[in-house]
Every structure is written in C-alpha cells, then in structure tokens.
Amino acid sequence: MPSTPSPEATAQIGVTGLAVMGSNLARNFARHGHTVALHNRTYAKTEALVGEHGHEGDFVPAESAEEFVAALQKPRRIVVMVKAGAPTDAVIDEFAALLEPGDVIIDGGNAHFADTRRREKALRDKGIHFVGAGISGGEEGALHGPSIMPGGSEESYNSLGPLLESIAAKAKDGTPCCTHIGPDGAGHFVKMVHNGIEYADMQLIAEAYDLLRNVAGYEPARIAETFRTWNTGRLDSYLIEITAEVLSHTDATTGRPFVDVVADEAEQKGTGRWTVQTALDLGVPVSGIAEAVFARSLSGHGDLRRAARELPGPGRESLSPQAAEEFAARVEEALYASKVVSYAQGWNMIAAASAEYGWDIDLGGVAAIWRGGCIIRAAFLDRIRAAFAADPQLPTLLADKGFADEVGRAQDSWRTVVTTAVGRGVPTPGFSAALAYYDALRAERLPAALTQGQRDFFGAHTYRRTDREGSFHTLWGGDRSEEKTG
Ligand SMILES: NC(=O)C1=CN([C@@H]2O[C@H](COP(=O)(O)OP(=O)(O)OC[C@H]3O[C@@H](n4cnc5c(N)ncnc54)[C@H](OP(=O)(O)O)[C@@H]3O)[C@@H](O)[C@H]2O)C=CC1
Ligand SMILES: O=C(CO)[C@H](O)[C@H](O)COP(=O)(O)O
Numbered sequence: 001m002p003s004t005p006s007p008e009a010t011a012q013i014g015v016t017g018l019a020v021m022g023s024n025l026a027r028n029f030a031r032h033g034h035t036v037a038l039h040n041r042t043y044a045k046t047e048a049l050v051g052e053h054g055h056e057g058d059f060v061p062a063e064s065a066e067e068f069v070a071a072l073q074k075p076r077r078i079v080v081m082v083k084a085g086a087p088t089d090a091v092i093d094e095f096a097a098l099l100e101p102g103d104v105i106i107d108g109g110n111a112h113f114a115d116t117r118r119r120e121k122a123l124r125d126k127g128i129h130f131v132g133a134g135i136s137g138g139e140e141g142a143l144h145g146p147s148i149m150p151g152g153s154e155e156s157y158n159s160l161g162p163l164l165e166s167i168a169a170k171a172k173d174g175t176p177c178c179t180h181i182g183p184d185g186a187g188h189f190v191k192m193v194h195n196g197i198e199y200a201d202m203q204l205i206a207e208a209y210d211l212l213r214n215v216a217g218y219e220p221a222r223i224a225e226t227f228r229t230w231n232t233g234r235l236d237s238y239l240i241e242i243t244a245e246v247l248s249h250t251d252a253t254t255g256r257p258f259v260d261v262v263a264d265e266a267e268q269k270g271t272g273r274w275t276v277q278t279a280l281d282l283g284v285p286v287s288g289i290a291e292a293v294f295a296r297s298l299s300g301h302g303d304l305r306r307a308a309r310e311l312p313g314p315g316r317e318s319l320s321p322q323a324a325e326e327f328a329a330r331v332e333e334a335l336y337a338s339k340v341v342s343y344a345q346g347w348n349m350i351a352a353a354s355a356e357y358g359w360d361i362d363l364g365g366v367a368a369i370w371r372g373g374c375i376i377r378a379a380f381l382d383r384i385r386a387a388f389a390a391d392p393q394l395p396t397l398l399a400d401k402g403f404a405d406e407v408g409r410a411q412d413s414w415r416t417v418v419t420t421a422v423g424r425g426v427p428t429p430g431f432s433a434a435l436a437y438y439d440a441l442r443a444e445r446l447p448a449a450l451t452q453g454q455r456d457f458f459g460a461h462t463y464r465r466t467d468r469e470g471s472f473h474t475l476w477g478g479d480r481s482e483e484k485t486g
Helices: 020-031 043-056 065-070 086-096 113-124 138-144 154-167 186-214 220-230 238-248 271-282 287-299 302-308 321-357 363-369 380-390 401-424 429-442 448-459
Strands: 013-016 036-039 059-061 077-080 104-107 129-136 147-150 471-474 482-484
Touching (some): 020 036, 036 043, 036 065, 043 059, 065 086, 077 154, 104 113, 104 154, 113 186, 129 154, 147 363, 186 271, 186 287, 186 429, 271 321, 287 321, 287 429, 321 363, 321 380, 321 429, 363 380, 380 401, 401 429, 448 471
Parallel strands (some): 013 036, 013 077, 036 059, 104 129
Antiparallel strands (some): 471 482
C-alpha cells in the first residue's frame, strides 16, 4: 500500500544503506543544503551517523521504511547504497511497495547493468522511475564530490539532476562531474567500463613500477619521486599521484618500504571481470583491460606460482645510472602510449553498447564527467573530451590526430621497453598487449586470412575474398576448386 505522506515530509532526498558510501553521500547532500532522510537496515548505524555528523546539516532519521518514505517530499527520491546483488533487489522491492507513480529510486551501488535494465523495466511498469547511477570516487569522493553517472529516463534526470550535480565533483572549468548518461542500464554500464579502465591503468602503473625496480634498479622511494615527476606532465592523474604516496610509505613495524611487506596477490570485486565478459559479448577487443584482469587473477594463484618458481629465466644485469635514467624516460612513454590504447578500447566498448542498446551516449560527455571525482580522473580526460567534441564519430581515440602523433612519437620507446622486459624476464602483459593492439590496428594485412582458410578447411565455414563480393568455399578434400556459396 502506498504510504500517506505526512505533513512533515521535508526531505528532498533519502539515503538508505548507511555504510561508508551511503553515509558519506548523505552528509554530502546535507552539506549542500538539502534535507536528507536517513535509513539503514540496522538502525544503530543511522543513530551513529546523526550522533557524529548531525550538526553538518538537516537530517531526518527514520527507523522504519514507512517512516523514511513519509519523510520525503514528492516526487520521492530514494538513493539505495547497499550491497550489490540480492540485497539491492530486496531493498528495491521493499521500497517499491511503499512508493507511488512518479517517485524515483536511485541505485548508486556497483550493479551489473543487466540487473539495472531488468529493475528499470519492472519499476517502469509500476510508474516508478529507476535510476542506475554509477558513483565513483570511493569514500572520500562520496563525501567531497564523486563523479556520478546516472542512467534512467529523461524525466527522472529532470527531477534528480540538480541534486546530483550539486554534490558531484567539479572539473577545473567548474562543470559538475555528473550528466544524464542515457536510458535504463547506461549509467551502470559506463561505471563498469570506468572500472575496467581503472584496472588497466593500475596494471600499467604496476608494470612501470616493476620495470623501474627490476630493470632500472630503483628503490621504491626513488620510484615514488619518478612518479611525482610524471604527475606534473601528461600522466597527471589521481592514480599516479597515489602511486607516489604508496611507494614512499614506510611500514612502521619493520621499517621496510610498505610495498615490500604487502602480499603480492591483487584482489578484485568483479567489475573489471564484468567489463571483459561484456566486451566479449559485444565483440569489442579490450585486450588491455582483459590483461589487467588476468594479471590480478594470476597474482592470486599462489599454487601455480609456487609450482613454477624454479623455472629458468634470463639473467638481469644492472644498468648504469645514466642508462637507468634513459630507460625510465622510455617507460614513461610506454606507459602513456599503453594508457591511450586502454582508454581507446574502453571508449569503443561504450560506443558499441550505446549502438546495441539505443542509448545514444555522448562519448565526449563521459570524458567530461570523469575529469574530476572518480578514480581515473586525469588531466588527459579533457583531451578525450575535446577529441570527441571535434569528431563525435571518431572510430578510435588512436585516430585522433593529437593522440596519434603522441603515440607515434612514443612507439620507439614503447618497443624498447617491451623488448627489454621480455629480454630480462619482467612480465609486462599490459604494455605488450597494448603494443600488439596498436600494431594489429595499423597492419596492412593480418594473419586472420590464414585463420579463415583453416576454418574453411576443417569445417567448410567459408571465407570472403579481397577481389570479389560473396562467400566462398574451397573443396579441400577434392580437387581444390572454389565454389561460391553466397
Ligand atoms: N566502497 C567503495 O569504495 C565503493 C562502493 N560502491 C558500491 O556502493 C555500494 C555500497 O558500498 P559500501 O558503502 O561499501 O557498503 P557495502 O557494500 O559494504 O554494504 C553495506 C550496506 O548494505 C546494507 N545491506 C546489506 N545487505 C542488506 C539487505 N539484505 N537488506 C538491507 N540492507 C542491506 C548494510 O546494512 P546493515 O548496516 O544493516 O548491515 C549496509 O548499509 C555497493 O554496491 C558498492 O559496490 C561504489 C563505489 C565505491
Ligand atoms: O568502484 C570503485 C571505484 O570506482 C571501487 O573502488 C572498485 O570497485 C574497486 O574495485 P576492485 O575491488 O575490484 O579493485
């Protein structure tokens, strides 16, 4: 039964799920002058939030879902910030039963976009707007300004947009890092690709660190300085900045570099894996992101690593200080070029999904809202925004003249870094895959022609020719004459 709004319905927005993300988002709304209704399954968390931060703005704590809904102005806007998956479904079902047509439920968790499409459709049938909103920036971003990627109907964005834009991060030009991405699952799709790119960026940075350590022979503190310098140039980004912080940190217990006492097994919650699974379904090559997911997975396979530890590898002579410095400069170029490739792959994926699902996503707009607040925020994103503003149909970022020139200038160093890594037995799956992608895209001819011949040989799968229209099959088991099949 729809609840009857009480005369005390004062809250412009409600947040349910008051763990790290939800409580910080609620505080962010309140700090921006919005009255915020608060709800959490376990009421003690609601009380704790009001006890500690009640002075930051107007909060309306609610013990029950009914009280929470009654505290909201119409159309009611409820942000759900609970664990992704079944808990999100349970909370949506609980609130949908209390809402009325025109009300809006916003899922700010890391939901799979297919779940968001399903939920949006089910609620649309009841007249309730469902907004799957990707939110990036972690705990700090939620409090001080995240990047927000809302999907859903235009109508829901009209009601919600100003509120979300008020709490979002602001890019250097003052633009809020929040825009309507597109219908149903578009917002969560774009957030998923953001995380896939985040994985690729982190893997490339990790490879650069490994090369500086094991080829250039730098200690972590020196590598931190190198990253700090890079952060003043074209690689200027949050991830490079925090890399320098992590590398310069000393473990208090042992006095050793922090990075040397952390177990070298990278974990993952799943959004990178979803990106790769979805890319396979869409037929978009995202080799940089895939290698990053596999690299995390491999690092966690202690059993395989222990079994292979004694396998032989090449010797590693140390470089002279000058050669090390020259090599470090080349690593910067390889890192930059590989980064451009993984962003190009991510954008191809967004474009493909936009076409597949009819989302009409503004590709430059995505870059614009990732300039601030999110984990992959970087100066570089303004260049991507500009590239799509100049040509909204750009087939790949590598075709943008500015990026093409830079990557072209970096290619010698990129090749040197990859061959040096191979020669010295330092694994660089991200750098290598990015370079292979670059070379495959620019190749005049690919060996895929041979693959087609093999497929036709063993399975009569047919092939197309370069000189004639249609499909063909060669009678491999007979006189090897060719027949036109279509
Ligand atoms: N942490 C991060 O940096 C980021 C997280 N996200 C996403 O944001 C969402 C929230 O993340 P986070 O703040 O870390 O919290 P968690 O993912 O740890 O979820 C905890 C919250 O979910 C509630 N909850 C769990 N199960 C249920 C249920 N069955 N019914 C009702 N409530 C339930 C908990 O309530 P109770 O207190 O009663 O247990 C608590 O409020 C997640 O989807 C996450 O993926 C997105 C970006 C960054
Ligand atoms: O969404 C995020 C930032 O944008 C999270 O930080 C991200 O989910 C972390 O992922 P993982 O635990 O898989 O490294």
